[in-house]
Amino acid sequence: MCSDIDYHFVGEGVVPAGQTALHYCLHAQGTYDEQRETALCLIKYGASIYQKDSEGNTPLDYYDRNKCSQYEVSTKEEKKDELKKLLIVPGELLARGPEAIKAFTYEVQNGKITMVNSRVMFLGKEGVGKTSCVRSMLAKEFKKEVPSTDGIVATTVFHTVNGDCNKWKEQKDVDV
Template identity: 55%
Template sequence: MDSSSSSNDKFMDIPPWSNNKLVKAIVTEDWPAVRNILENEPHLIETRNENGETPLMYAVSNAPDDVLENMIETATVENFEQKTHFGGSTILHELVFYARVSAMRRVLEKTNRNINTQDIWGRTPLHVSLRGHWGLTHSYEQHKDMAIRLITFGASATVKDGDRKTPLDLYDDNECEEYEETTRSEKKKELRDLLEELSIPSEILARGPDAVKAFKDALENGEITVVNSRLMFLGNEGSGKTSCVKAMLGKEFNENEPSTNGIVTTTVFQTVGKDYNKWEEQKNVDSKSYSNICL
């Protein structure tokens, strides 16, 4: 079936998906044909069906390693960042589901922009890599390689899915049937501790055990409404800092705005009621009493 023909669409919509010889070769597992098509008609890898699925997504489950990695080398970054319309998954979700570790690494080396993208269930690729899957289990080494690689490239271990569970929560729930039975508990604790440590910012670790404990408690229970904050504008002389602040406050632009001498502090309140999205400058306000936004 033909895909969308938007003029801004970076994916090709011809030939129609139903006539796509690359897809047909993947479905029939004709890997020599896939290799030949990638060499002679590489544009076909940039096609997709109306659900947003690409030939690369079709190949993840059963393509030989060399074919899959050849497809990844041929594909564009836009291909990797494509999300399916139905489930909201990306190629990274698919790769970790099938534990295609080497291919996952090659994708991350090209782009990690969607590394924390959540599907319709709120799961990031890290969630998918660590949770249990009916009829499909991963070994300890697969879990370790995928999770460490994802975190190294920026995956967050604190994102919560639709059930309010983090990737580590899902790992706790995972029975890990592929692990050696006699060392399963030990391996799970070892990997969980490692992933937890890797997910803690170095600035927190440097401050010692108390800071780490406070950080973990904040992740678990900490939730507050931010009622004030400070924004600082830095830049070279004449770059437009003052004009930017004035624009945010709805003030008229002055083409001949004089250069600011020194540091200027502006206190503003966020308007309440119907105009809550507007900011208003306040003068002669006790700095301890304002409660929304400071510029």
């Protein structure tokens, strides 16, 4: 896939300090096909959409601000959304390497992604950190003086495919 790509818009100029090639690719003005193929190739070989530059911006932050002046005007927003969905590869797949990423992006492109739900139960003695572990998963601040949980507490959490898969959110008002 990567050998047929025209890299001319990625190679022009100097990438600012702290930016990766993926930052530059999604910030540059290229056609949809150029940006799509180049970005997917970079991700396939290890680039991360979660890597922040020296100013705290991810490649997707740059893409959100990109005017995409070389995209067709009538489909620009649709194409931008489509590319963002393609680029968001769960960390579990990134860890499995290029073949898993390639399979994932193929499935996303063809609308064949299956979401799997799991249940996790934390069991243990009082004061061992079950509540702190769940709070950590939800990116909530650690509180040293949290009282022990009395009884059973069910917390439903989720993450979305079109967001950072490392950030879990608590879902309110759900029957367990």
